Each structure stands twice: as structure tokens, then as C-alpha cells.
Amino acid sequence: MFCFQCSETLKGEGCTVKGVCGKEPEVANLQDMLIWLLKGISFWGSKVRQYGLNDTEVDLFVAEGLFTTITNVDFDPASLGKKIQRAFEMRDKVESLFRKAYRNSNGEEFHESVPEAAYWKVDGGLDLYELKGSEVGVLETKDEDIRSLRELLVYGLKGIAAYTDHAYILRQSDDSIIAFLQEGLASTLDDSLDADKYVKLVLKAGEFAVKAMALLDKANTDNYGNPDVTSVYTGTLDGPGILVSGHDLLDLDELLKQTEGKGINIYTHGEMLPANAYPGLKKYSHLVGNYGTSWYNQQREFEEFKGPIVMTTNCIQKPKDSYMDRIFTTGLVAWPGVGHIPNRVDEKPKDFSPVIAKALEIGDIGARPGKQIIIGLAHDQLARVSDKIIDALKSGAIKKFVVMAGCDGHSNAREYYTELARKLPQDTVILTAGCAKYRYNMLDLGDIGGIPRVVDAGQCNDSYSLAVTALKLKEAFGLEDINDLPIEYDIAWYEQKAVAVLLALLYLGVKGIRLGPVLPAFLSPNVVKVLVDNFDIKPIKTVEEDLASILS
Numbered sequence: 001m002f003c004f005q006c007s008e009t010l011k012g013e014g015c016t017v018k019g020v021c022g023k024e025p026e027v028a029n030l031q032d033m034l035i036w037l038l039k040g041i042s043f044w045g046s047k048v049r050q051y052g053l054n055d056t057e058v059d060l061f062v063a064e065g066l067f068t069t070i071t072n073v074d075f076d077p078a079s080l081g082k083k084i085q086r087a088f089e090m091r092d093k094v095e096s097l098f099r100k101a102y103r104n105s106n107g108e109e110f111h112e113s114v115p116e117a118a119y120w121k122v123d124g125g126l127d128l129y130e131l132k133g134s135e136v137g138v139l140e141t142k143d144e145d146i147r148s149l150r151e152l153l154v155y156g157l158k159g160i161a162a163y164t165d166h167a168y169i170l171r172q173s174d175d176s177i178i179a180f181l182q183e184g185l186a187s188t189l190d191d192s193l194d195a196d197k198y199v200k201l202v203l204k205a206g207e208f209a210v211k212a213m214a215l216l217d218k219a220n221t222d223n224y225g226n227p228d229v230t231s232v233y234t235g236t237l238d239g240p241g242i243l244v245s246g247h248d249l250l251d252l253d254e255l256l257k258q259t260e261g262k263g264i265n266i267y268t269h270g271e272m273l274p275a276n277a278y279p280g281l282k283k284y285s286h287l288v289g290n291y292g293t294s295w296y297n298q299q300r301e302f303e304e305f306k307g308p309i310v311m312t313t314n315c316i317q318k319p320k321d322s323y324m325d326r327i328f329t330t331g332l333v334a335w336p337g338v339g340h341i342p343n344r345v346d347e348k349p350k351d352f353s354p355v356i357a358k359a360l361e362i363g364d365i366g367a368r369p370g371k372q373i374i375i376g377l378a379h380d381q382l383a384r385v386s387d388k389i390i391d392a393l394k395s396g397a398i399k400k401f402v403v404m405a406g407c408d409g410h411s412n413a414r415e416y417y418t419e420l421a422r423k424l425p426q427d428t429v430i431l432t433a434g435c436a437k438y439r440y441n442m443l444d445l446g447d448i449g450g451i452p453r454v455v456d457a458g459q460c461n462d463s464y465s466l467a468v469t470a471l472k473l474k475e476a477f478g479l480e481d482i483n484d485l486p487i488e489y490d491i492a493w494y495e496q497k498a499v500a501v502l503l504a505l506l507y508l509g510v511k512g513i514r515l516g517p518v519l520p521a522f523l524s525p526n527v528v529k530v531l532v533d534n535f536d537i538k539p540i541k542t543v544e545e546d547l548a549s550i551l552s
Contacts, residue, residue, distance in 0.1 A: 001028035002139050004521040005155055006071045007494045008409055012521050014138075021071055022318045026130050030080040031069045033133030035154070037087040038065045039189050040117030041094060042182035048098040049179055051105060058094045059178040060168060061086065066161035066181065068332050071495040072295070073314040076334035081126045088121055115189040138522075141188075148524035149198035150188045152499070155522070156205040157184045159500025162314075163212040163461050165332075169250050172219035180208045199530060206507025209500040213464035217378075220249060224280030226380035227458065232276045233289035234442075235370025236305075237265055240359045243291055243305050245269040245298065246312030247459055249281065251330060254349040255310065256284040264359050267291040269301070270315055271435050274458035277376030289370065294408035294438040302327065306365040308358040310341070314495070315435075326362065328355050373441055377455045379465040383472065389451065390476055393486065397448055399427040401487045402550060405463050406436040406501065407494030413517035414439060417492055419543045421445065421454075425551070429453050431469070434460035434501075436492040463501045467508055482509050488550045489513040490540065493520070506535055516540030 004014035006021065018024060023031075041062055048054060068074045068083060095118070102110040117136070122128060141147035164177050187193060187201055221227075242264060244252050252275050256266055266284070268275050269292045275281050276290060292301035295315035302309050302319070308326040311333045319327050319338060330341035330350060341350050382389070392398040402424060404417055421430060421440035430440065430453060437456055445453040457465035474482050491502065491513055499520075505513060512535075519528065519539050531537040540546055 001025040001032075001134070002137055003028050004138070005151070005496060007407070007518055007520065008411060009521050012518055014521060023075060024077075026077050026126075027075055027080065029130040029133035029137070030077055030084065030126070031074075031133070032137035033129045034065055034080060034084055034087060035069055036117050036133070036136040037084065037091060038062055039185045040115065040119070041087065041091045042185035043115060043118040043189060044091065044094040044098050045182040046179075046186045048094060048101055049182075051098075051101040053097060053101055054175070054179075055094055055097055058090045059175075059182075060165075061090045062181055062185070063161040063165045063168070063178065064332060066158045066185075067165050067314075070158050070162060070314050070497065072316055073332055074334045075316070075318075076336050077126055078336070079334040081129060084129050091118070117189055144524045145195055145526045146198065148522055148527040149195060149202060151522040152520075152527065153184050153198060153202050153205055154188060155496040155499040156202065156209060156503045157181055158496035159498070160205065160209050160212045162497050163209075163216045163500070166247060166313075166461070167212070167216040167219040169248065170219035170223050172215050172222070174211060174215050177208050177212050177215065180204065195526075202503065203507060205500070206503035206505075209504035210464070210467070210507060212500070213461050213467075213504065216461050217464050220278070221380070224249060224253075224278035226279075227274065227277035227376040227378045228279060228282070229374065229381055230277040230282060230376040231372045232273065232375055233370050233372060234291065235289065236267065236291055236365060236368045237288055238364055238367045239263060239265055240363055241265040241267055241291075241305070241307040241365045242355060242359050243267050243269050243302070243307060243309045244272050244312065245295070245309065246315060246331075246333070247271050247461075248312035248331060249275055249278070251310070251312040251350065253281060255352045255355070256281065256287060257349070258352050259286060259356055259359075260284070262356065262360070264356065267305075269309075270295045270298070271459050272312070274375055274456070274462065277378075277458070290373075291368075291370075294435045296408060296410045307362055308355050310352070310355055326358050371442065373456075374452050374454075375456045375458070377452065378457045378462055379468040379472075382455070382465070382469050385451065386472065386476065388449065389473070392449055392451065393473075397427065398429055398451070399425070399486065400550065401429050401431050401485075403431045403466055403487060403489045403491065404436060404440070405431065405433040405457075405460070405466060406492035407460065407498045408435040408438050408492065409494045409517075411517050414492065416516060416540060416543055417490075418443075420490065420547060423543060423547055426453075428550075429455060431455050431457065431466050431487075433457040433462040433466060434492075434498070439492075460497050460501060463504070467504065470510075471508070483511050490546065490550070491515050492517065506531075510535075512536045512538070514538055514540045514546060
């Protein structure tokens with residue numbers, strides 16, 4: 001195996017024996033195989049679109065397949081094997097659609113050569129798929145810079161696909177995004193493309209990352225309303241309880257409906273915290289708060305929680321034996337031996353009865369003290385107080401905004417973000433989204449004239465809200481360049497959705513981003529130079545050095 005898609009990859013180079021995330025070589029190779037087949041599907045999918053045709057089943061499968069391979073989603077070889085089998089079916093389906101369209105248009109059969117990913121198929125099972133996956137992974141591209149750009153593009157596509165899939169589940173779709181996913185994947189099979197063309201595709205990915213985040217924002221708010229400013233309790237109450245982690249709001253909604261009147265309290269965890277601010281979800285009186293912090297603490301926190309846990313999207317870690325019988329996955333998430341809640345069929349809700357039964361069987365999880373934290377400050381809420389923000393900037397009450405959005409993770413180096421938050425002066429405001437906020441959202445940093453010093457916009461995809469806020473401020477102050485605003489960017493990254501957010505910021509013209517705790521291992525020195533020369537991207541340094549730079 002070889003994997004270097006996350007920030008904690010071994011020695012900052014790549015995992016070759018076992019993933020730091022817990023991914024076994026078999027799983028890594030099966031994921032590489034799936035990605036390779038998605039590229040083959042996309043080869044045909046991009047071609048058939050030239051005739052104004054597409055297949056929605058195939059399109060959705062490509063997005064789900066990309067999402068499946070994001071860090072900490074699917075660790076189950078059997079699950080991946082089923083997806084690979086379906087990938088062959090989807091590839092055959094879209095190839096047939098293209099060949100028919102070509103024949104009807106040209107009066108002859110299509111005979112041009114095609115890349116191996118678009119035709120390879122040998123009867124076999126997991127062993128054969130794993131073997132082929134080991135041959136077609138990251139290192140198949142020999143040129144270091146082309147490999148770097150291809151992987152940067154693919155990882156951006158994974159993030160875009162995740163946001164697009166979330167939106168699709170809530171009945172929002174945009175065919176142009178799906179088309180670009182396939183365009184981008186197909187391009188990585190084209191050895192005629194040089195570095196300049198891949199750089200353009202990477203920046204184009206930033207454009208579609210903005211589109212995908214806007215689409216998901218619309219999906220969330222159309223279904224559940226614009227988030228309200230909300231105080232959330234971080235402890236637990238007496239009585240049975242279920243903990244819901246991940247990102248999928250519809251899963252939480254359906255669980256809340258199915259637990260009404262059953263005496264079960266529902267708690268969010270990790271990236272599900274922002275759900276407490278949506279009117280359509282907070283209306284349930286048994287959604288009582290958020291327990292725990294970031295995903296990487298889950299083994300301790302899930303053990304302590306005592307009740308059942310539902311993992312709705314990525315961020316699962318290897319479950320401990322102490323809670324193996326009470327953790328459930330759903331959607332694309334899978335772990336060997338963990339109970340799985342099947343997908344919706346015929347538009348009927350998922351059936352969470354096994355989770356509910358387990359909660360009632362376990363009974364009282366006990367009360368634990370917590371504190372109140374403020375969430376729900378997405379772009380709609382910030383727009384309502386825009387005059388107050390502008391006045392505070394003009395008066396000097398607020399000197400700087402510091403965007404500290406992104407991901408959290410194991411590394412001790414991430415304490416940098418906690419210390420920076422502590423040391424920022426009282427006239428600065430932190431803008432955040434994603435689980436990076438767990439490094440400082442429990443600190444008592446106060447407010448500035450009623451504006452909290454930690455402005456929490458929500459999940460990682462809600463970084464879109466921060467971009468919208470910046471663009472509105474730029475317009476309000478009559479500025480031509482977004483970089484003339486008193487906003488600094490100090491971004492933490494871990495996985496591929498954060499890559500999509502980074503590319504979105506680059507597309508919007510943001511420069512001078514500090515990225516940490518390390519620069520991605522998949523960026524070659526030459527690609528780093530391109531990003532530095534064009535966007536002034538730089539690694540974080542010490543708290544003292546960066547604080548001085550921010551305040552200057």
C-alpha cells in the first residue's frame with residue numbers, strides 16, 4: 001500500500017505498512033482499485049456528455065465512490081468489494097450508452113484506443129481486486145510533479161463529492177458539479193496533459209468546491225432553516241441516550257422522529273454539533289446537546305458515553321471492544337463487525353430501531369456536567385448583524401478577524417491553535433467552521449459588543465459561510481481585493497474535504513493562507529513553489545512568530 005492523503009501520514013511521507021488511520025493494506029489497495037475504476041467510468045461519462053447524455057445512477061455512484069475513499073469512511077473489505085463489483089456494472093452501463101450515441105451520430109462503431117481503467121475486467125474476487133489495486137495506486141504516476149498535481153486534484157474532487165452527496169440526499173443537485181467530477185477523474189488518465197493544464201484543473205476544482213458548498217448550504221437551509229444563534233449544553237442528562245456523530249442531517253432528523261416520546265435523549269458529537277442550531281432540528285425537545293469533542297477523541301468519549309453511537313459519515317476510528325456492540329454505522333461508513341443501518345429504500349426513512357432498542361436496553365447513561373457554548377453563526381446570522389460588525393471594524397473595536405477553520409487531529413502540534421486562540425488580543429475575532437474549533441471553542445474568550453470572539457459557522461462545508469461573509473465585507477467597504485480586508489487565514493487541515501475548502505479559498509483569490517500543522521505530503525517541492533509564488537501559501541510557524549505576523 002501507499003497512502004499520503006491525510007495530514008498525519010507516516011513520517012510526513014506516506015503510509016506503506018498500515019495507515020495511521022487504522023487502514024489495513026488490503027483496504028488501501030481496494031480503495032485504490034475503486035478510484036481507478038471511477039476514473040474509467042468517468043472516461044466514458046465525460047465522452048457521453050459530449051452528446052448531451054448522462055446516466056444519473058452512474059453519476060451518483062461516482063460521487064459516492066469518491067466519498068467512500070475519504071479518510072475514515074469505509075474500512076470494510078467486504079463493503080469495498082461490493083462497490084468494486086458495482087463499479088464494473090456502472091462502467092459497462094455508461095460505456096454502452098456512449099457507444100450507442102457514437103454509432104447513431106457517426107454511423108460506425110467507436111474504435112479509438114481507451115485507457116486500461118476503462119476496459120480492464122477479470123473474473124475474480126477480493127484477492128484479485130486487491131492485487132490490481134496495488135498496481136494502479138498513487139505511485140503508478142512516475143513523474144513526481146504530475147503525480148502531485150493529479151493527487152491534489154483527486155483529493156479536491158473527493159471533498160467536492162462528499163459535499164455534493166450530502167446535498168443530493170437532501171434533494172439538491174447540480175449536474176455541472178457531477179460533470180466536473182468526471183472531467184477531473186478522466187483527466188488523470190491522460191498522459192498528454194502537462195503540469196500547466198493540471199494546475200488549471202486544480203483551480204477549476206476550487207470553483208466547483210465553492211459551487212458544491214453553496215449547494216449543500218441551500219440543501220441544509222431549505223430543509224431545516226437558517227441556523228439560529230444557539231447555546232448548546234456539552235454535558236449529559238439522566239436517562240437513556242444516543243450519540244450521533246458525522247455530518248448527515250437527514251440521518252439525525254429521521255432518528256429524532258423515530259425516538260419521539262420514547263424517553264431517549266439525543267446528543268450530537270464532533271461535526272454534528274452545528275445541527276443543534278437548525279430550527280428544523282432544534283424543535284425536537286429530546287435533542288438535548290452535544291457530548292464530546294473532535295473525532296480523534298472518540299475512542300475515549302464513546303467508551304465514556306455508555307449509550308449507543310451512530311456514525312453517519314466519515315471520522316470513524318477502530319472501535320474498542322468496550323463499545324463494539326453498541327456502535328452502528330450507516331450510509332457509506334463501514335467497519336468490519338459493526339452493525340450497519342441500511343440505506344433508504346423507495347424513499348422510506350432509514351430504520352433506526354436496532355439503535356433505539358439498544359438505547360432502551362442499556363437504560364440510564366447518567367448525568368455529567370458540561371458547559372454552554374454558542375453556535376449557529378453562519379452567513380445568515382452574520383448578515384443580520386453586519387452593521388454592528390462594520391461599525392466595530394470602523395471604530396477599531398475589532399482590529400482583525402482570524403479564520404481558524406478546518407480539521408482537528410491527533411498531532412500535538414495542533415495545540416498551536418489552542419495557544420494562538422488564547423494569545424490573540426481582545427480586539428480580534430476568530431471565524432471558524434469544522435472540527436478545528438474543538439481546539440478552542442471551550443475557552444472563555446468573551447465577546448466584543450455582543451459579537452462572540454469565536455464565531456462558529458458550523459461544519460467544514462460551512463466554510464462557505466465564512467467566504468460569503470468575507471465577500472460581503474469586501475463589498476461593504478468598497479474594496480477591489482478580498483485580501484485588503486482585515487482577515488487572516490490560519491487553516492488546519494486533516495483530510496480531503498479540507499483540501500476542497502483550501503482550493504475554494506484559492507479560487508476566491510485569498511492569498512497568504514497559513515496551513516498547518518504540516519504541509520501536505522502529496523505536494524512536491526515544485527508544486528509547493530507554484531502555490532507559494534501564486535498564492536503566498538505558507539506553513540504555520542511558532543505561535544509567537546505567527547501572532548506577530550497576524551497583528552502586523
